[in-house]
Amino acid sequence: MTNISKPLLEGDLQSQRDESRGVEFIKSTLRNRLAALGVLIVGLLILTAILAPWLAPYAPEVQFSSDARQPPSLQYLFGTDIIGRDNFSRILYGTRVSLLVGVASMVLAATSGVTIGLVAGYYGGRLDTVLMRTMDALLAFPAVLLAIFIISVLGPSLLNAILAVGIVYMPSFARLVRASAISIREKEYLESARAVGLSDIQIMSRVILLNSLSPIVVQFSLGVGYAILVEAGLSFLGLGVQPPTPAWGSMLGYGRNYMSIAPWLTAFPGLAIFVTVLGFNFVGDGLREALDPHMRRI
Amino acid sequence: MQQYILRRLIQMAFVLFLFSTVVFTVLRLVPGDPVAAQLGLEAGQEAYDQLRHEMGLDKPIYVQYMIWLGEISRGDFGTSWRSHQTAISLIQKRFPATIWLTLSAMTIGLLLSVPLGIVSGVRPRSALAHFATFFSLVGIALPSFWLGLMLLLTLSVSLRWLPPSGYISPLVDPVMGLKFLAMPSVTLGIGLAAPLTRFIRSGMLDVMNADYIRTARAKGLIDRLVIFRHALKNAMLSVVTIFGVLLGSLLGGSIITESVFNWPGIGTLLLQAIQQRDYGIVQGVVLFISLIFMTINLLVDLTYAYIDPRIRYQ
Numbered sequence: 246m247t248n249i250s251k252p253l254l255e256g257d258l259q260s261q262r263d264e265s266r267g268v269e270f271i272k273s274t275l276r277n278r279l280a281a282l283g284v285l286i287v288g289l290l291i292l293t294a295i296l297a298p299w300l301a302p303y304a305p306e307v308q309f310s311s312d313a314r315q316p317p318s319l320q321y322l323f324g325t326d327i328i329g330r331d332n333f334s335r336i337l338y339g340t341r342v343s344l345l346v347g348v349a350s351m352v353l354a355a356t357s358g359v360t361i362g363l364v365a366g367y368y369g370g371r372l373d374t375v376l377m378r379t380m381d382a383l384l385a386f387p388a389v390l391l392a393i394f395i396i397s398v399l400g401p402s403l404l405n406a407i408l409a410v411g412i413v414y415m416p417s418f419a420r421l422v423r424a425s426a427i428s429i430r431e432k433e434y435l436e437s438a439r440a441v442g443l444s445d446i447q448i449m450s451r452v453i454l455l456n457s458l459s460p461i462v463v464q465f466s467l468g469v470g471y472a473i474l475v476e477a478g479l480s481f482l483g484l485g486v487q488p489p490t491p492a493w494g495s496m497l498g499y500g501r502n503y504m505s506i507a508p509w510l511t512a513f514p515g516l517a518i519f520v521t522v523l524g525f526n527f528v529g530d531g532l533r534e535a536l537d538p539h540m541r542r543i
Numbered sequence: 544m545q546q547y548i549l550r551r552l553i554q555m556a557f558v559l560f561l562f563s564t565v566v567f568t569v570l571r572l573v574p575g576d577p578v579a580a581q582l583g584l585e586a587g588q589e590a591y592d593q594l595r596h597e598m599g600l601d602k603p604i605y606v607q608y609m610i611w612l613g614e615i616s617r618g619d620f621g622t623s624w625r626s627h628q629t630a631i632s633l634i635q636k637r638f639p640a641t642i643w644l645t646l647s648a649m650t651i652g653l654l655l656s657v658p659l660g661i662v663s664g665v666r667p668r669s670a671l672a673h674f675a676t677f678f679s680l681v682g683i684a685l686p687s688f689w690l691g692l693m694l695l696l697t698l699s700v701s702l703r704w705l706p707p708s709g710y711i712s713p714l715v716d717p718v719m720g721l722k723f724l725a726m727p728s729v730t731l732g733i734g735l736a737a738p739l740t741r742f743i744r745s746g747m748l749d750v751m752n753a754d755y756i757r758t759a760r761a762k763g764l765i766d767r768l769v770i771f772r773h774a775l776k777n778a779m780l781s782v783v784t785i786f787g788v789l790l791g792s793l794l795g796g797s798i799i800t801e802s803v804f805n806w807p808g809i810g811t812l813l814l815q816a817i818q819q820r821d822y823g824i825v826q827g828v829v830l831f832i833s834l835i836f837m838t839i840n841l842l843v844d845l846t847y848a849y850i851d852p853r854i855r856y857q
Contacts, residue, residue: 381558382565387832390798501692515692523680523684527680
């Protein structure tokens, strides 16, 4: 009887510990008021992106020519643009572009960067040198300018904006993962993993990747905010999402030409970018504090 | 030390070589015919061949590459495909505006971030510390082009205090020069101060808890001495890196802020070249910027050794 119940008991304790650790993690993230606010903002943004067609009072392309250049009012919450499109509806739809570019470019950056970092850190040697020197070369250039250079070659479009931001951010993930791969390369449990007969790929994906998951998550969340900023900048310069697709950056670039007669066209899209980036940064900072006890007092 | 510098210079040359190869290859892969783009549609075959020959595009690709490498190693960064001006001469013309903007943005950035960062690191519960946290959170998320546009809207369009755009060297006309500089450098300065404040603050927080600070205090040193002589110097170590990266990107021309204020610097030079598909200039500017960026990175690493004598480069 005791023989059977003992391992059971241990298992119970373990799962209880896991559960309480999970709860503790969520609690400590949310206890941080800014992080909670960030989660709220990001949640609302995701809902807005999904529900844009139902939330928007008008379709984003419809032109109410007789109501062109209207200042904010009850009928047009954020005013209308020069050809009479509803600014508020366009901003709601713009959420989709920002979130799409933010998340897709980080998925691209994370998958490629993590793979490079894992391979470089795990195998070391000449492969490591070649891969990391390439990453260094990418970092040997200011991020925004690199993105602009890539766009200038590929041509401006939504997809190329995602690609450019993804490439620019890739080295950060590669460096992060390589560092943790190197730090655990010589640990004993890696040797035991090898002794059990796990292949290199299994070791990389199960052992090393799992061990460096928390900094990756933090980097991802902060990266989304950064990517949204860069995309907005590209679109502002006319090098990102092309009209008539409503994107906050290109709306700002369009509105700047009419600042003296329709300032609401620059004010609101910028505010939307600001709140969105703030939201993702709050979540990222909160995650970092929750996952990295060292950061807690800072 | 000398050996270290030499090794870094060789490394830099290698990265630059790599970069130039990539730039060369990539720009030849760009869709569109640069010769046709210059001539327009009506030009005859003869004129086309003539120009193609002048631009060196009729030679095999590896010959073009060797010529390009030869030019680069002689410091010739390419020639405009439109105006036939050399990239270097255009860069020389544009660089002073970017340097002015960088210097004044740096000054504003440091004047804001250093006191805020120190105070909030030393007195983390004070009102100023809360303001510093708020400031850096907001500043990091604030799109610089939006901040710039909002400044334009209030200070220039509504209040008419400052000219909306333009540039004159402050050496030629100090008053007008500074008026033109004010908005772009405040825009960039705030963008700079926000992350710096954060770094200085966390650096100070780390250091203030260190044993040697407690010792210094126990010795009876006054606070100011402890903070400035012992804490700040150590806290600055991590700050130097981020400062270097920020300085490098500013000197490379902050393309977006320069564009908002029509600032005739390196950033707008690159943007115009891209818009006009003038790849002779694009490749020159790209190489120039990466050279600056790498030089500053090297200077940052050398500064480490100066601030922290424990660091010795092998």
